[in-house]
Amino acid sequence: MKIGFIGCGNMGEAILKGLLESNVVDASQIFVHTKTEQRREALKKRYQINIENSNHLVAAQADILFLATKPDRYEQVIQEIKDVLDQSKTVISITPSFTLKTLGALVDHKTNVIRTIPNTPSLVGLGMTGISHEETVDKKTLNLIIELFSSFGEVMIVSEDKLPILSSLSGSSPAFSYLFMKAFVDYGLANGFTLEESVKLISTSVVGASQMVSTQNFPIETLINNVCSKGGSTIEGVNSLQENHLENLVKEALDKTTKRFLEMMKEKN
Template sequence: MTIGFIGLGNMARAVIGGMLDKGIVKPEDICGSAKTEATRKKMEDSCKIRTASSNREVAEQAEILVLAVKPQFFEEVIEEIKGISWEGKTIISLAPGKTIAWLQEKFGQRLPVVRCMPNTPALVGEGCTGVCASPEVGSKARDTVLEILGSFGKAVEVSEKMMDVVGAVSGSSPAFVFLFIEALADGAVAEGMPRAQAYEFAAQAVLGSAKLVLETGSHPGELKDMVCSPGGTTIQGIKMLEKNNFRGTVMDAVITCVEKSRKM
């Protein structure tokens, strides 16, 4: 099986790295294209995959083709490759805001398309990817795609109408978490802790808290209550966050991302 990538940016590197780490394919089974020779050379050297300067060449070779370019370049890429034979091929799209119907319209035919939304924690094998497939995707191809997407974290099937929400709660939210970690660390620095140490404490606290939610299955509110002793320090911090509309602001941020995605 040959897996092709058009675009070799961060997300493509995460997917390729996950597949190679899990032994799903060998480096020689992967081919990719990128605009610059420097990017292609970097992937050849780091992952030992095959590369090409032509998107069409990659599309012709691939049985599973991953479109990993930015959304604004999709139409240009599709124009380059849509004249090839698609017999036995499946397309994976990593673009936010581009529906299955939109992709099939641009290709001019009802091709097997899997739309997915990974996030940047995929770079460290802890991604969470929302997945939906067109009816043309066969069960064998679907299982292969889920195996690929699960190689760098979790892959969760959702209805397509939820994909814009996935993009917000999973795709955009790492930026919110990074901002939160930075703010936690800034507070510690303000009270005298060295910055490097503050980042370590803040990041590890977020990592551990997330694992508690996932591994215990407990409601986040229940876990919060476990930390908030009566008359203690934590409940005073919670009070300050609530006073400044912390939860409402986070909810608004997610909703804003969803609305933006729906307009793309």
């Protein structure tokens, strides 16, 4: 199996690194082209993958092809590679912008297309990828795609209409978490802790809290209450966040990311 990347920036590299570190594929099986030589050289040096001089050369060799450019390049790069696409290949979109129907039309229905919403924690093997596909994609191909994405995280297959919300919940949420964590790190720094200590304290606690949410059968409210002893210190902080309407702020941010996702789809379909 050969895997191609047309473009390989933040998200492409997260997938590429995730695949290599899981040992599901070897560097010799990966073929990449990006716009700038500088980036191509950096990727070659970092991962010892095959670097090609054109998108066409990548697409001609790959069985599975990640379109990892920004959406404004999709039409152009698909034009460049269209003549080498056929039923033996699978094209994977990682962008919000194009529906399966539009992607299918762009590739002249010559090949399988799969729509995914990955996220950047794939870089450390803890990704979360939403996948939508047309009914016509055969089981073998689908299982292979699931295996690839599962090698660096979790996978959820959803109907296409659910992708905008899924994208807010898992594609965008890492950025919200970083913002939240940054406030803790800054607080540590301002109060006598080093950067390393502050990062360790908050990141370990967030990983622990995530595990509690995903493995314990409690509602999240119970987990909150379990940390908030009456008359204790935590309850003061939780009350303050609630008085300042943290939940409304988060819902508003999620509405905005979902709205933008839908706008991006409207622009391209």
